[in-house]
Amino acid sequence: MTDARQGHFLTRPATIRRLWWIFSAVLAATVLGQLVIYVKGYFTVDGWFGFGAVFGFLSCLLMVLFAKALGVLLKRPRDYYQQQERNDDA
């Protein structure tokens, strides 16, 4: 399965391109599937066509952007707390 020149088949660009096509087809199928399968909405909006897809995508987008913004405030170097101890020792 592993080829010395091309690496593992899962890491080859051709495979990755193919996986993206398959993934896109599955994504489309889950949305179009709602044409034939009834999705029960408990609060009206969640029964709308493609609600799960849009809601899932937008929620993740918001969470990533929020985490990114929060990271600016909260991220510190990995040895942040050890630095304090070193300063105390010095």
Next chain:
Amino acid sequence: MPEWMSPALIMLAAALAIGPARGHLRTALVLGAPLLTLWAVWQVPDGVQDTLRFMSYQIEPVEGSPLRRLFATIFALMAFVGGLFAFRLARWHELAAAYAYAAGAIGVSFAGDLITLFLYWELMALFSTVVVWCGGTAASRAAGIRYAILHLLGGVMLKVGIEGIVVSTGSIQITPMLAQDFNSAMVLCGILINAAAPPLSAWLADAYPESSPTGSVFLSAFTTKTAVLALILLFPGEPLLVGVGLFMVMYGIIYALLENDIRRILAYSIVNQVGFMVCAVGIGTQLALNGAAAHAFAHIIYKALLFMSAGVVIYRTGRNKCTELGGLFQTMPLTTVCCIVGALSISSFPLTSGFTTKSLISQAAAYEGMATVYLLLTAASAGVFLHAGIKFPWFVFFQRDSGLRPKDAPWNMALAMLIFAALCILLGVYPQWLYALLPYPMEYQAYSAGKVLFYLQLLLFSGLAFFLLLPLMKRTDTLSLDVDWLWRRALPAALGWLGRRADALQGPAGRLLQWLRGVFTHLAVHYLGQPHTADSEERGLFARSWPIGTTALWIAILLSAYVLVYYL
């Protein structure tokens, strides 16, 4: 088995015997005791089994109910699979501590009164600290001290609350209540500290990842889920818990997204998952409580599975950061597959245990007409797939090729992972097995075509968001500040400032500051310990290796004081 004997005592006896036992006898103990406990758990009938008199109180060491058996079952099963995972790698004292810790969790499950509950609760605090310390590094020692202080604080709050309840009602019975007065609020706070609820969530992600690769598997299971059981028993329908749970759900996702350490990602995701359960307890209907219990059961399995896969990676590579890992799927196929099964389960993918249990909670919110709660839980489900479902396996096993070619898991670790991976799928395909064990009878269809389609849309488009936003999620070798900054950075800085001011000032103000500095330094050095102290030097009180004796002494002193106050 005598009626007064809790199945926890089997685990406790095993914990005591693990040290002296050698070779195959130790292996037999490690693997046999949890199975014997599991058998004993299922011998406990419903209701209070026996009462003992302690001072003027009716102690009920064993009370059976479907809910209690369910939690004790998963705790015993967890101890067995954790023992199987750990027994060839972990040192004997880590195994012994982990088994005593499991005994505490099983003891809490069957505790019929508040005093028994408190004793087993503290047993857990004590031995989970020892498990953290078994990480064996300076960082694990320091994290263990911080962990112990917070859990002892939680224990004190619980004790104050219990004593208040005993004084005001004269009863030590475990009965549902609402946090409407000081006593019940203290009990709730004590339990919520163990559940890693805000504002004190930081201990979990601080301590668990510093333990050994095997220790974190045990730690992931018991403390937070025992807190969930205590909440179900004591505070079902407490409205505050809905908000607390939702905060935990979002906190876990955001912090996990910022994290680089693979076990810290999983630790934050425990807070996230426990948030679902806490929220369910707050909703409080029979369906919601069933959901909390079922989700705790399923969560222990898939979270332990994820911690096992992380443990194998750390054991084989010695690395624990996303930035240093990648491409491991090539030589660790079994660990990769087991990790993916765990990741799909935690993301509640159809045909996994997460789907059949988490959907009970969402459904309960929907039936109660709680639109905001329902939509936030749904958004959180998408977020779980983002931070744990894809991010964790992606950065560890795929992404770029790190060039590492470690061997796959040793046979015992592989077997432990396979057992839990199989359970994740079995409970996803045959949820009725788990539903039959839940505390309340229910008519619930886990699968319908519409529901599956909705979740597939939600999760797969979260996956799309992950891959499209990958450039934004580039890992950095950083940590994220949390509330523990207050005592890890602000307090020492304030003491330092106080010291410099005291040296500079003359007169009464200077003397007062010097006195204050003396008091604080004494407290900090004597009680918090100095994590960076060399081994040969004198350590702080909690850093010395005498926690069992000290705690026993303190319990004796507290009980004596209690008796004295009672008779005065």
